[in-house]
Amino acid sequence: MPEGIFCNKKPIETQEELTALLGDTSGTQYYKEMKELDVDTKLLWTTIQNTCKSRIRTWLEICAHCGMCADSCFLYLVNDRDPKQVPAYKIQSTLGEIVKRKGNVDNEFMLMAMETAWAKCTCCNRCGMYCPHGIDMGIMFGYLRGLLYQQGFVPWELKIGAGMHRVYRAQMDVSEEEFVETFQWMVEENEEEYPGLTVPVDVENADIMYTVNAREVKHYPEDLAEAAILFHAAGENWTIPSKGWEQTSLAMFAGDWAACKMQVENVYAAMERLKPKRMVGTECGHAHRATVVEGPYWAGRQDGRPPVECIHYIEWLAEALREGKLKIDPERRIKVPVTLQDSCNYVRNHGLRETAREILSYIVEPGYYREMSPNREHNFCCGGGGGFNGIGLFRPQRNKGLITKRDQIIATGAELVIAPCHNCWDAIRDLEEEFEIGIKWSFLKPLVISMLELPDHMKPEE
Amino acid sequence: MYEFLTGFMFWLALGVCLIGMAVRTILYFKGLQWNLDRVAYKAYPVQGFKGAIRSIYKWILPFGTHGWRKQPFMTVMFFSFHIGAVVVPLFLLAHNLFLKEQLGFSLITINGGVADFLSWLVIITLIFIILRRLALPEVRILTNWYDYLIILISAAPFITGLLARYEVGNYSFWLLAHIISGELLLFAIPFTKLSHIFLFFASRAQLGMDYGIKRGGLKGTVMDW
Numbered sequence: 001m002p003e004g005i006f007c008n009k010k011p012i013e014t015q016e017e018l019t020a021l022l023g024d025t026s027g028t029q030y031y032k033e034m035k036e037l038d039v040d041t042k043l044l045w046t047t048i049q050n051t052c053k054s055r056i057r058t059w060l061e062i063c064a065h066c067g068m069c070a071d072s073c074f075l076y077l078v079n080d081r082d083p084k085q086v087p088a089y090k091i092q093s094t095l096g097e098i099v100k101r102k103g104n105v106d107n108e109f110m111l112m113a114m115e116t117a118w119a120k121c122t123c124c125n126r127c128g129m130y131c132p133h134g135i136d137m138g139i140m141f142g143y144l145r146g147l148l149y150q151q152g153f154v155p156w157e158l159k160i161g162a163g164m165h166r167v168y169r170a171q172m173d174v175s176e177e178e179f180v181e182t183f184q185w186m187v188e189e190n191e192e193e194y195p196g197l198t199v200p201v202d203v204e205n206a207d208i209m210y211t212v213n214a215r216e217v218k219h220y221p222e223d224l225a226e227a228a229i230l231f232h233a234a235g236e237n238w239t240i241p242s243k244g245w246e247q248t249s250l251a252m253f254a255g256d257w258a259a260c261k262m263q264v265e266n267v268y269a270a271m272e273r274l275k276p277k278r279m280v281g282t283e284c285g286h287a288h289r290a291t292v293v294e295g296p297y298w299a300g301r302q303d304g305r306p307p308v309e310c311i312h313y314i315e316w317l318a319e320a321l322r323e324g325k326l327k328i329d330p331e332r333r334i335k336v337p338v339t340l341q342d343s344c345n346y347v348r349n350h351g352l353r354e355t356a357r358e359i360l361s362y363i364v365e366p367g368y369y370r371e372m373s374p375n376r377e378h379n380f381c382c383g384g385g386g387g388f389n390g391i392g393l394f395r396p397q398r399n400k401g402l403i404t405k406r407d408q409i410i411a412t413g414a415e416l417v418i419a420p421c422h423n424c425w426d427a428i429r430d431l432e433e434e435f436e437i438g439i440k441w442s443f444l445k446p447l448v449i450s451m452l453e454l455p456d457h458m459k460p461e462e
Numbered sequence: 463m464y465e466f467l468t469g470f471m472f473w474l475a476l477g478v479c480l481i482g483m484a485v486r487t488i489l490y491f492k493g494l495q496w497n498l499d500r501v502a503y504k505a506y507p508v509q510g511f512k513g514a515i516r517s518i519y520k521w522i523l524p525f526g527t528h529g530w531r532k533q534p535f536m537t538v539m540f541f542s543f544h545i546g547a548v549v550v551p552l553f554l555l556a557h558n559l560f561l562k563e564q565l566g567f568s569l570i571t572i573n574g575g576v577a578d579f580l581s582w583l584v585i586i587t588l589i590f591i592i593l594r595r596l597a598l599p600e601v602r603i604l605t606n607w608y609d610y611l612i613i614l615i616s617a618a619p620f621i622t623g624l625l626a627r628y629e630v631g632n633y634s635f636w637l638l639a640h641i642i643s644g645e646l647l648l649f650a651i652p653f654t655k656l657s658h659i660f661l662f663f664a665s666r667a668q669l670g671m672d673y674g675i676k677r678g679g680l681k682g683t684v685m686d687w
Binding site: 051053054055057058059061062063064065066067068070071072076081083084086088089092128129130131132133134135136293294296297300302303304305348349350351352353376377378 | 498505506533601604606609668669683
């Protein structure tokens, strides 16, 4: 059978298609159809010829098969050093084979490649740091995901996720009105406790334009209130865009590059419309990677930069604490053993390795901070990155993948894990549910609010 | 025969190697595309250059990176092999006498004892590298006949060179075998994985630019390789 009703090469373009695909619970029919899906080998090879240039071709060719990447991969380590989990093997046996066979691969091969691309690699890019030739297999898996997506071989949730971005310009079905209303509602809920709290919408020339992760709107609206409280306490001149507020990109995990472009251009349009001095994004790793690090390239910006300076939430928070815009009550600093989860997406992939540590130096009582080992740009993926968290089909593999992080956390002796990244936060929550090691986990916003010394204008009237 | 091999064939092999690799290196850099690679190479030449140099420098330093430090056995084998494999062919006295005769100039030379030591080092480390390939499951799964062919092509000039040097059996035979295997190696460089002799630097430079520009470089973060 060529194209299925749900599983096919056509991206989701309308709300009706989205609803229909969502109706196929757990993708039961979707995956059944995938087993019959034809491979358009001609399209595959043409795409490779047009997009696989010297960098990736050289990587595939000169790999010395030395195996030095093996130990760098947490999925190799956690799967009892299964040789089939060696990064070089994983990419050579998938992308390498497709290129070698000039795109002449069958359905069975593509199913294997899909499992490898989404369940054996989180695109954390750690292996690239351990290859003598500088071969970054994470980048190649990102590329492979694009090829697989084009052929319709993509996990159900990510086909939906990419479709959400195409239809709603958000990773979930949250409309522009819902976003603004939820934000306003959350601010109202907190007005009494924080007099003067507001959420300025679509204000031009503000110092900060704030963008979020749609799941905050849908599932964790208190996060929006916390952001408002902290901006307000810091006396910031900030705003949210009613359009272009979603910073994330499940399309990036799916390998749907066209949707990535649509999504990020929507955010850049907001920047151009509102002309803020800077954009601050929420505590999310892949959102930052998508909008700030990779986004400019999808949007065709030759300088590799978004239209205005964009910073991660931790950069803003560190600055606000450093400059005294936010004051911490030393009595209320964290006094339990605490550790930090470095997010691959903005630490290894954007160099923000000291920023969160600076924040912790202000909010943790000296003597209570414990480093994970390894850490900073050498840290392991949380276990759920690159879309792994959200794929039901690969849940057992994901749960196994969490063991690395579990053991890293246990070794620190920490009771609290600070995870300024939605994906890491989820993975750590799930690992606690799965393994019950007795830890708590948190974003930075609620912790900082709990120890904030409020400026006079914000103190509730007696 | 000797005349032909050290005359025409030598120049042909050297020419194919150098021109071939020049072409490949140029094509490599021409094939880097800012939009597909998602690295703004041209927008930040200084940061890119710094990142590239650092990425190469750290990795040609024994134990210079986390990767090398993590695998001390491999590191010792790797560097011992490569030092011998680069130094002996370039700086052996006999090779430079030949060069002087052919071109009228020569490079600095190493003394015979050092040359012997380094040549044996190449052979011994290659044996260990082969044993490592056979012993470790994570390397075995990656290994195919092509890897052994590359090892054979690389080892042959050293084996034959040593046999000639110790005059085992017929000296002239081993000398000819040495010249042929050396020229075969030169021919093979641009067309096989041996292209890494040049492309190693290109590939390392690329990832260095990536980190130097996109992945933290512009933020002032120096990558801890």
